[in-house]
Amino acid sequence: MILYIHDNKTGGVIEQTCRTLGVEVLTAADAEKQQADASQVDTFLDRVDAMVLEITKPDQQVQFLLAHAILAQKPTLCLYGKNQPPRELLKYVKKGKPPRPIKTFSYTDGTIERSVANFIITHDPEKQEFDDIPSIKYTLRLTPRIERYLEWYSETHQTTKADRIRELLENAADESDDYAEGERVEQ
Amino acid sequence: MIAVHHPPPVFGWFCLLLMKKTSIKIYYAGGLESEHLSREQISRWFDEFDELQILAEVSVSPIRVSEGSLGWLAALARRIIRDWNSFDGCVVSFTPDFFIIGSTILQQLMPEAGKPVVCVSAPLTSQHDNAYGEILYKASMLNAVQVALSDVAGVLIQRGNTLVGVEQNDDMSDGKLVTVGSIDFGIQLQKNRAKRSRVKPAPSAMKFDTVSYVRAGSRQARTEELARAQAKHFIIDGGARLQLGVEKQVPAGKTALLLSEQAAYLYMDGSLREVDAPTRAIAAARYVVALESGGESALEQQLGTRL
Secondary structure, eight states, X not given: OEEEEEOXXXXXXXXXXXXXXXXXXXXXXXXXXXXXXXXGOSSGGGGOSEEEEEOSXXXXXXXXXXXXXXXXXXXXXXXXXXXOOOHHHHHHHTOSOSSOSEEEEEEOTTTHHHHHHHHHHHHOHHHHHHHTSOOSOOOXXXXXXXXXXXXXXXXXXXXXXXXXXHHHHHHHHXXXXXXXXXXXXXX | OOOOOOOOHHHHHHHHHHXXXXXXXXXXXXXXXXXXXXXXHHHHHHHTXXXXXXXXXXXXXXXXOOSSOTHXXXXXXXXXXXXXXXXXXEEEEEOTTTHHHHHHHHHHHOSOOSSEEEEEOOOOOSSOTTOOOHHHHHHHHHHHHHHHTSSOOEEEEEETXXXXXXXXXXXXXXXXXXXXXXXXXSEEEOTTSOOOOSOOOOOOOOOOTTEEEEEOOOHHHHHHHHHHOOOSEEEEEOGGGOOTTGGGGSOTTOEEEEEOSSOEEEEETTEEEEOOOSSHHHHHXXXXXXXXXXXXXXXXXXXXXXX
């Protein structure tokens, strides 16, 4: 996975997190040095799989990158400091119906690394495999009505009750605008 | 006495950026796949282009492109100069086939400009010469607007991911295309580029209303178009398929510049001469400028023709 990072605020935390996870990183400085052959790609976004943009105080370049990302539906994580949302820019990101490829996240020093890691896991096929293994044991009390539904569903669709619950939760997570505290990804 | 401090232009420019959303004007003279769009359809298309609004405050002026002569191009240059103080940079969108020629002629009309005038079109896809996608056109438009916001000046041609300008000689007539920058996760500009200044281009007296641009097409269609046109002079663009003997279709007493993909030829007084120019677009620009400034008698000298 190749990830483009635009970050003038966190002092390299985003880049470090990506490199720790073994992701190949491209920054503005790298792009300027490398000067890709223009004839090789239709647009520069074709050179990367996804982007992470720090947008707390959006400059002209980040607006440009975000406009291209929205146009090309390129998976992009937009990070901004908690309680410092760039409201005008977020209006454009949140236009249209979910699921949107552009995710936003208001971070603190304690949550930024986890949000970047979650984004990478979601978009990197190699890391997704690990993330999709149901390895966490969970105890759940259900009502008799839900139990009757699960019984019926598993018999009708030849699947397990646990698979059905996981499927429902994954769908809910995909469609949700507010994720769990600390890992919340607004779409 | 109060001392008034005038900030340097670059500093002033950045202050302007901080104070208000920058204003970009788009002159639309083609570029979308559908050629026949009403002014309302063009305006609506740009209104719904949300990504563009992220970059700047954009206003769009559809340009009436007349097929009878190139007069509309000279009128467009005058319009840009008239609007000069109302925008921070502007973009001119051409149809793909006329893009480079139109841009190069526009450069001749505005050799000195203190703001960016960025010429753009839909990139042709490699699969089919005549097909181009809306997404690629939108991406090109985003790039062009970003260039128009940058600290660069002059009439520039944005071709794919590359930005080119014209290197001007002293007589302003013999420019070669030079790379000014590239688009790669931002606008990467060459250090020696022309930067923004207060220079407003002087309106040109050129009208180009005696020259008609004729696209490659079937022999019959071209014959009809040449016969119908009221122009005294023609640019016949054969593209990759300039046919032998095409000059015989030019009505008697008129001149023509014949363009193939690789070369340009002047047809005048019944004979054909090869034109010495770095590109076919520059040959076209010299042809129209020479006709305006010196008439037919100036053509051979200005175009450096040889039999």
